[in-house]
Amino acid sequence: MVRFSNNLVGILNFITFLLSIPILIGGVWLSRQGTSECERFLDRPVIALGVFLMIVSLAGLIGACCRVSWLLWVYLLVMFLLILLLFCFTIFAFAVTNKGAGEAVSGRGYKEYRLGDYSSWLQKRVNSDKNWNKIKSCLQDSKVCKSLIDDRSTPVTDFYNSRLSAIQSGCCKPSNDCGFTYETPTSWTKTNTTSTNPDCNAWDNNVDVLCYNCQSCKAGLLDNIKSDWKKVAILNVIFLVFLIIVYSIGCCAFRNNREDNSWKRYP
Structure with missing residues (x-):
């Protein structure tokens, strides 16, 4: 019987996979239809984000639902690095936007x-x-x-x-x-x-x-950027909490995989 944590990780990553599709399509559309340098400037980051989400979500989905431990390990490693990167960016965003006003x-x-x-x-x-x-x-x-x-x-x-x-x-x-x-x-x-x-x-x-x-x-x-970055930093805090919860569930799923593999190896 598939355990709850594996099911939950699979569902969350399936949703992420579905979200990555329109992001990727949007990036490709910008690269083809962008009429100005400003519009084309965004195409590569958007495409990279779409591909990244697609690959990571597939790793988490297959690792959790198909009990592929090494894929789930890679997924957890990427999630840990993402949490660390997001935490550092949030601190940095608050630091560089604490000065300046009209x-x-x-x-x-x-x-x-x-x-x-x-x-x-x-x-x-x-x-x-x-x-x-x-x-x-x-x-x-x-x-x-x-x-x-x-x-x-x-x-x-x-x-x-x-x-x-x-x-x-x-x-x-x-x-x-x-x-x-x-x-x-x-x-x-x-x-x-x-x-x-x-x-x-x-x-x-x-x-x-x-x-x-x-x-x-x-x-x-810069005043406009400062205002936007503060909003992004606040959203990042909320997203960080969500990622930490998902990471914790993923750790439980990884532990389940290891226990199941041990049980199959030593009946």
């Missing part, structure tokens, strides 16, 4: 973002020209500033009271330090300024340039 500006509904407020590790990622050129291309493709570009009749008081996202505030308008004169949300008259903020020289009214080369744009992106 700065409230008097008389403004939006916040301003400064690159130096964020962790040095994140700053290094966006200060790399190679990385930033790809990120900038993705931001332009995603049309983060489109709503501001289209709404050219917004009165200055309404714009100053608007609730812009971190990326919109950093990439789609000049810094408040520059003191430029407002014309439209994405068109400003440059004035002589004593500000030492380098973003003042980087700003351009061209809709393909705007403040995509500004430090504030990088900071706005």
Whole structure:
């Protein structure tokens, strides 16, 4: 009679196997249909994740249901490494996202973002020209500033009271330090300024340039990443608990296999 732990491991891995199929199909679709560098950037990680889940789930399914001890051992080893990796990533995610926040500006509904407020590790990622050129291309493709570009009749008081996202505030308008004169949300008259903020020289009214080369744009992106990573880290904690439970059940199934093999060897 197949024991409960073996059945449970088999069911869980069968579900994981079914989930890996649409993930793999999605990765292949991205590699064939992706029209931009941003879309194609995701295809290899998605395909790798789909293949990984498929192989690991098959190892756990066959190992538990067919009593193949060595496959179940490989499955448990991979699960242990996955738990260790996820634990380290969760700690790292909390560590690099504990700094940085938007700065409230008097008389403004939006916040301003400064690159130096964020962790040095994140700053290094966006200060790399190679990385930033790809990120900038993705931001332009995603049309983060489109709503501001289209709404050219917004009165200055309404714009100053608007609730812009971190990326919109950093990439789609000049810094408040520059003191430029407002014309439209994405068109400003440059004035002589004593500000030492380098973003003042980087700003351009061209809709393909705007403040995509500004430090504030990088900071706005990092604020967005920080928020997303914190959510991911919290989900990781929940997923870690789930993985540890599955790993414990898998250990019971492995022990069952060894006991059954010993019983068959020595009747």
